[in-house]
Amino acid sequence: xxxxxxxxxxxxxxxxxxxxxxxxxxxxxxxxxxxxxxxxxxxxxxxxxxxxxxxxxxxxxxxxxxxxxxxxxxxxxxxxxxxxxxxxxxxxxxxxxxxxxxxxxxxxxxxxxxxxxxxxxxxxxxxxxxxxxxxxxxxxxxxxxxxxxxxxxxxxxxxxxxxxxxxxxxxxxxxxxxxxxxxxxxxxxxxxxxxxxxxxxxxxxxxxxxxxxxxxxxxxxxxxxxxxxxxxxxxxxxxxxxxxxxxxxxxxxxxxxxxxxxxxxxxxxxxxxxxxxxxxxxxxxxxxxxxxxxxxxxxxxxxxxxxxxxxxxxxxxxxxxxxxxxxxxxxxxxxxxxxxxxxxxxxxxxxxxxxxxxxxxxxxxxxxxxxxxxxxxxxxxxxxxxxxxxxxxxxxxxxxxxxxxxxxxxxxxxxxxxxxxxxxxxxxxxxxxxxxxxxxxxxxxxxxxxxxxxxxxxxxxx
Numbered sequence: 001x002x003x004x005x006x007x008x009x010x011x012x013x014x015x016x017x018x019x020x021x022x023x024x025x026x027x028x029x030x031x032x033x034x035x036x037x038x039x040x041x042x043x044x045x046x047x048x049x050x051x052x053x054x055x056x057x058x059x060x061x062x063x064x065x066x067x068x069x070x071x072x073x074x075x076x077x078x079x080x081x082x083x084x085x086x087x088x089x090x091x092x093x094x095x096x097x098x099x100x101x102x103x104x105x106x107x108x109x110x111x112x113x114x115x116x117x118x119x120x121x122x123x124x125x126x127x128x129x130x131x132x133x134x135x136x137x138x139x140x141x142x143x144x145x146x147x148x149x150x151x152x153x154x155x156x157x158x159x160x161x162x163x164x165x166x167x168x169x170x171x172x173x174x175x176x177x178x179x180x181x182x183x184x185x186x187x188x189x190x191x192x193x194x195x196x197x198x199x200x201x202x203x204x205x206x207x208x209x210x211x212x213x214x215x216x217x218x219x220x221x222x223x224x225x226x227x228x229x230x231x232x233x234x235x236x237x238x239x240x241x242x243x244x245x246x247x248x249x250x251x252x253x254x255x256x257x258x259x260x261x262x263x264x265x266x267x268x269x270x271x272x273x274x275x276x277x278x279x280x281x282x283x284x285x286x287x288x289x290x291x292x293x294x295x296x297x298x299x300x301x302x303x304x305x306x307x308x309x310x311x312x313x314x315x316x317x318x319x320x321x322x323x324x325x326x327x328x329x330x331x332x333x334x335x336x337x338x339x340x341x342x343x344x345x346x347x348x349x350x351x352x353x354x355x356x357x358x359x360x361x362x363x364x365x366x367x368x369x370x371x372x373x374x375x376x377x378x379x380x381x382x383x384x385x386x387x388x389x390x391x392x393x394x395x396x397x398x399x400x401x402x403x404x405x406x407x408x409x410x411x412x413x414x415x416x417x418x419x420x421x422x423x424x425x426x427x428x429x430x431x432x433x434x435x436x437x438x439x440x441x442x443x444x445x446x447x448x449x450x451x452x453x454x455x456x457x458x459x460x461x462x
Contacts, residue, residue, distance in 0.1 A: 020125040023132035034131035035124055041131025045138065049147040054127045061120045069113045076110025079103040079188070080200045103196040107188075111180050115172065186431035192424060201428075208432045219429065222405040222416070227436075229316070230412045234384040237323050242377060244324060245331020246339075246369060250361075252332070253339055264336070267329045275326060279393035282322050283309065310399050312409035319410060323390050338372050339365070378445050385441060386414045413437050 024032060027041075034041040038058035039051030080101025137144055145153075154162040186208055194201035212219045252263050270278065285291050286308035293305040308318045342365065350360045370377075391397060397411035397419065406424050407416045413433055421430035 023129045027132045031131040034127045038127040045134045057123050072109040072113040075106035080106050100197045103200045182431050188428050190427040208428050212432050218405045222407050237384040238381045240324050241327035241331050245328045246335045249332045249335045271329050283394050309395050315410050342368050382441050388414050391415050
């Protein structure tokens with residue numbers, strides 16, 4: 001009997017996690033019809049409220065599709081056909097604007113309809129699986145859950161569904177839909193010459209991507225230098241702050257350093273000042289007529305101002321140095337606690353073996369730090385690729401040049417994207433840059449993290 005009970009329980013657990021294909025294939029006629037009339041299996045088996053909720057979702061979707069959905073899909077395909085135009089009103093003897101289509105809204109409503117359709121298919125699968133679940137319970141002579149049981153389950157075994165419902169809804173509305181919309185913009189000619197509703201934009205396929213990478217094109221002549229500088233900047237900014245911040249933490253934490261709290265306070269003080277204030281201050285200090293150049297001229301060290309922010313090479317060096325000054329205290333704080341948790345007996349054993357400070361750092365400190373901080377290091381690298389503030393507030397992407405397409409010598413991909421969209425209304429090219437940045441970050445982060453000890457052997461230093 002015990003074995004039979006265990007087998008029944010096992011079988012019951014298996015159909016609860018049944019896939020849609022299995023449920024539809026093995027289900028009876030009522031279960032199959034639940035794919036056409038949502039909630040039918042539940043209603044016929046006296047789960048009235050659950051069945052009516054599923055049926056209401058189906059009715060709401062079909063109502064939307066017949067009233068607006070099919071038109072939205074058609075408008076998404078054409079992106080609008082009627083232009084807004086001026087029409088002379090004979091009665092009023094004035095020109096009035098006749099309302100036309102808006103390509104942006106056509107695309108947005110089409111994306112929303114697509115997401116609703118995917119949600120509808122998910123509800124369809126849920127309807128069939130729920131009907132199959134009820135069918136199997138009846139066959140095994142198990143009690144069919146009531147609506148009260150469903151509500152109780154939301155506070156117990158299905159608590160995760162109740163807690164995640166609103167966050168998932170938020171991600172869907174404010175992340176997934178805008179992301180799909182942005183990606184699709186990259187396949188249109190939405191720019192300053194095609195501003196709806198006065199001028200509609202249209203689908204152009206991969207033309208924008210071809211233009212971005214086409215050898216000899218204006219966009220390609222800008223993209224590759226900006227892309228190269230973005231990668232160089234991200235690598236130098238990440239590792240310079242990381243290494244120098246770690247060394248600073250080591251120096252402060254060493255046994256011979258006095259007034260440790262004072263030194264930490266001194267360096268952390270720069271964090272207390274809002275970053276945009278620090279960057280704007282630095283931009284003024286290193287200006288052509290700023291305090292640094294004025295002081296050097298007064299001392300007679302220079303006769304002409306040093307172009308800290310107007311020479312391409314010097315501007316990049318200045319940006320990196322200012323970023324170090326801003327970023328090192330953050331790294332010092334994050335690494336201080338980790339350094340204090342490294343077992344002291346490792347250092348004592350190294351000293352007994354005759355290892356000097358450099359060997360100890362390379363063999364003990366650095367591996368331990370990399371193991372613990374690799375995820376945050378990847379996050380810092382990602383943040384530096386998208387570090388809009390440092391570039392925009394220090395140099396504005398300048399110095400400007402006619403060799404680039406709406407970009408300056410110190411622009412990153414993210415600041416170039418800003419100029420393309422906000423300033424020059426080249427939305428389709430901006431979307432292409434956004435997709436490229438996303439691909440770079442996603443591939444780099446995933447590949448790097450999967451090769452680290454933090455991922456492969458998370459218990460190595462426990």
